[in-house]
Amino acid sequence: xxxxxxxxxxxxxxxxxxxxxxxxxxxxxxxxxxxxxxxxxxxxxxxxxxxxxxxxxxxxxxxxxxxxxxxxxxxxxxxxxxxxxxxxxxxxxxxxxxxxxxxxxxxxxxxxxxxxxxxxxxxxxxxxxxxxxxxxxxxxxxxxxxxxxxxxxxxxxxxxxxxxxxxxxxxxxxxx
Numbered sequence: 001x002x003x004x005x006x007x008x009x010x011x012x013x014x015x016x017x018x019x020x021x022x023x024x025x026x027x028x029x030x031x032x033x034x035x036x037x038x039x040x041x042x043x044x045x046x047x048x049x050x051x052x053x054x055x056x057x058x059x060x061x062x063x064x065x066x067x068x069x070x071x072x073x074x075x076x077x078x079x080x081x082x083x084x085x086x087x088x089x090x091x092x093x094x095x096x097x098x099x100x101x102x103x104x105x106x107x108x109x110x111x112x113x114x115x116x117x118x119x120x121x122x123x124x125x126x127x128x129x130x131x132x133x134x135x136x137x138x139x140x141x142x143x144x145x146x147x148x149x150x151x152x153x154x155x156x157x158x159x160x161x162x163x164x165x166x167x168x169x170x171x172x173x174x175x176x
Contacts, residue, residue: 003020004176005167006174008121008171008172017166017173019160029157032144033109036134036137036144037133038108039106039110040105040111042104042105042106042112044103044110045101046101047094048098049090049091051091060083063080063085066078067085068092071089099118100120100121100123102125106129107126108130108133109126109129114175117176118175118176120174121172122167122172124169126172127164127173131161131164131168
């Protein structure tokens with residue numbers, strides 16, 4: 001199991017917009033980023049949308065589920081119409097807002113967005129703040145070296161920083 005980070009929109013720069021870390025490496029990266037001031041411990045408190053709008057109507061629930069699947073993971077089209085489609089669009093919009101929610105307590109990336117692979121949206125504003133904290137951090141090379149000695153490869157870390165810099169121009173990235 002691991003974490004896949006993907007740009008939220010397709011890059012036009014010839015790159016694939018993808019970065020992968022396994023669970024062990026993600027914990028190392030998160031620890032390094034925390035020490036560098038790139039993440040903070042904000043708690044996620046966004047309102048999650050209701051995914052079962054039709055608990056007593058299996059046909060409408062199935063239509064809702066199909067519309068969600070089509071719109072979120074397909075090509076954006078669906079054969080579902082009417083109320084189930086409207087509820088699916090509303091659900092997806094609310095879910096995306098919850099996944100991008102930025103809690104009080106810091107300007108950088110909330111650490112919970114690296115805690116699970118649920119599709120968290122790390123926004124450009126969060127990335128910019130994280131990169132600014134990184135660039136302004138005195139002694140950052142020593143911090144990175146300490147984490148490199150604990151198993152973090154410097155070249156891969158530099159690729160991560162480059163990925164973050166590129167993600168700003170692609171509406172951030174999602175963590176899966």
